[in-house]
Amino acid sequence: MTNHTSMLVAPSILAPSTVNHVNANGAALLSTMVVALVASLAMGLLRRQKVGATDGSLASIPPYTPITYPFLGSLQYFFGHWDFLKTAAEKGSVSFHLASHKCIALSLETRQAFFSDFKTDSALGYAIMLAGTPNLSKDFMKAVGIDVTLGGRSYKYLTALIRKERVITNMPILYAYAYTQMGGLAGTTIDPFDTFREVIFRLTVNTTTSLNVAADPDACNALLKIFHGLDLAATPVTVLFPWFFGPDRMRRFYLMKQFYNTIRNTINERKLKGRNDDDPMQFLIDEGLSTIEITQFAIAVLFTGNANTAVIAPALVCDLATHPSYLSQVREEIEAFISLFNADTSLPLKTRIQTIAYDEWIRPGAFPIMERCLKETIRLRVGTPLHRLNHTDKDIQMGSVIVPPGTIASFHTSFVHHNEDIFTAPFEWDPERFTQGREEDKKSPMAFVGWGVGRHPCLGQKFATFETFLLTALTVMLYDIEVVDQHGKGLIEMPPVDLNNPVVSPPPTPVHLKLSARA
Ligand code: HEM
Known part of the structure; x- marks a missing residue:
């Protein structure tokens, strides 16, 4: 199956390599930074720099990264996950945004707090960062058929x-x-x-x-093909604009429906022919899951x-x-x-x-x-990057980092796995x-x-x-x-x-x- 990167379209105007971007100087970079700063202020990312943590230490929302474009945010993320996260968070965690998604790139030092945290939601973090699942509200998710519970x-x-x-x-x-x-x-x-x-x-x-x-x-193989199609239709556009019902999102809906049909037909056939107690699907039915819930679980x-x-x-x-x-x-x-x-x-x-x-x-x-x-x-x-969403309405502290509500915190495993000070x-x-x-x-x-x-x-x-x-x-x-x-x-x-x-x-x-x- 194709990986996500292979299907990314990399418009050259929007996506110079991260390194080039970081090294760029002069007016272009300055104006980018100013606009990004204004945009991030508008989004409330910098609303409180320092807050007192329960253990008496000072925790803060990380500073905003200069590696960004006006309004759309750090599109560099899509063109090289490690290139971006490594450069952005090399000297400490940073905030960034991807259109309306508020994000934090965590540094090496924050990993223990990241992995030990139990208040954030990992499944929703991945859903947003990989497939473009809307992170608007629980009601909205339910309305489009995603039962967060x-x-x-x-x-x-x-x-x-x-x-x-x-x-x-x-x-x-x-x-x-x-x-x-x-x-x-x-x-x-x-x-x-x-x-x-x-x-x-x-x-x-x-x-x-x-x-x-x-x-x-x-x-x-038909189901595997559906997964391949879902993979291809998970593009930066579906991640950036989850509310936009464009061709990729339509395709994802169509493929999910096909998947649902397969599950529904299997359940109906089983009802006609009698039950099979040793089967995972029977187990899920006996647990009281509806056809749509079994579909969500299976996907x-x-x-x-x-x-x-x-x-x-x-x-x-x-x-x-x-x-x-x-x-x-x-x-x-x-x-x-x-x-x-x-x-x-x-x-x-x-x-x-x-x-x-x-x-x-x-x-x-x-x-x-x-x-x-x-x-x-x-x-x-x-x-690869690992993700957590703060799906609560309160700040969540990860070590010295405050993750505000609605923010996704990401840690890239290469900070440890490919670190020559460790391996x-x-x-x-x-x-x-x-x-x-x-x-x-x-x-x-x-x-x-x-x-x-x-x-x-x-x-x-x-x-x-x-x-x-x-x-x-x-x-x-x-x-x-x-x-x-x-x-x-x-x-x-x-x-x-x-x-x-x-x-x-x-x-x-x-x-x-x-x-x-x-x-
Ligand atoms: C070589 C194969 C696999 C590797 C290397 C692997 C690796 C991982 C890693 C690194 C995580 C933690 C992700 C995070 O912290 O965000 C994880 C979580 C998880 N894995 Fe695997 N995995 C593998 C196979 C599987 C398989 C076969 C299943 C299920 C049949 C599975 C189910 C899960 C689930 C449900 C979680 C989430 C746990 C949680 O959020 O509490 N994994 N896996």
Whole structure:
């Protein structure tokens, strides 16, 4: 699926690179700053610079960034998330705006307060910054069909659906889907970011949405296409002007309706044919959710459940393929693991793995080497902004920063993950950095935030780990693998990671995997 950045239109008049803009001098910059200052005053962003915090310290609304355009605000954000947030918040947190959205770019020092905060809303922060969901009022959101109260309840349902006891009962189906996709590929060259996305999506649909939809590959691919369309229609315009019912928003409405129709038809079919108690959809129906609520839940969960895993799992395989010594160590580790359950190597892999229980895959220490390889792939590749919305009517304090009502606070994970004061050679893939003696992630608090920390840890970590280890095992045990470019030319290293995307994204240049039968 395309990442958001690839579909951004970058009008050259409005969007010089951030660096150029920061270095610009003279009248243009001065006038920009003056107008921005006036605009920000008008928006009330600078309404109180210093307020007394409950702990006696002085907390304040951060100063307004000079990296901005009149009225529209810091459009530079859209053309390079890290370039903008890093430059803007390098010396301390700053305020900025994106049309009517009030925002704060948080600096490295504010991260503990950001991750520990429980008063702001993360789901709404993402909804606004990624998809252009209106942040006007709760009533308005309800009017356009977004029930803000489902946010909190969704986590309860998701947690129930991916709990161990439930997933265990589904293992034969999950194995079958994974094997159907990954088997029989010897002699082919695949785009792993497409192939893995399809299978991960199917596993997620099966586990969180509906067994019937997952059983039908065409229905699954149709839903995946809707997500792709939603992704393409989430443009800076939909973020900046959520009230503008332009072509992109119309398209998003149309796609949501299509998604809704699929869910409604599945529910109606079920009513005709009788109930299926083991199904996630039946679980949601029994919990009293309406068709529209199930649709909202499914869209949110399929997005969250797929977005990161569908990039991280194939990236791990590519990172292993470009580091042959790790690839062979991980192969040995997987072989030893499988042999614990079925040591007969003459049997097909499919048969050998199918008795392995879910919790064995996620048992801490089951794959010491693969675990640190995964952690390193996540550290290197999760370089994106995280968001929180103050959806209350009171100021919220994050350390020395005051986040006023209606303001979105964003922290970019690269402040820690790609910080050379914390991680040696941060752009190199080096799983040894986590081993005893080095333990670079323990050098400073909240240095590794790849699974979330504090108040918002990832709810899907175990399920995502299972999916990633299963697909990695199938790929590296069935095939000899080589990373190649789109022309089939071997690559000895992965393209540099692009930190300017709004979400975790595939590499900026195409990467393929050449698969041959293992000797
Ligand atoms: C390799 C795959 C994954 C990675 C790297 C990952 C990473 C993260 C991170 C960094 C956060 C914290 C975000 C923040 O602080 O704003 C998070 C939160 C979350 N993740 Fe994951 N995630 C992955 C897979 C999944 C899956 C498969 C699911 C669900 C099936 C899931 C569900 C969630 C949810 C619901 C939250 C929000 C928790 C909250 O706000 O309290 N994630 N994840």
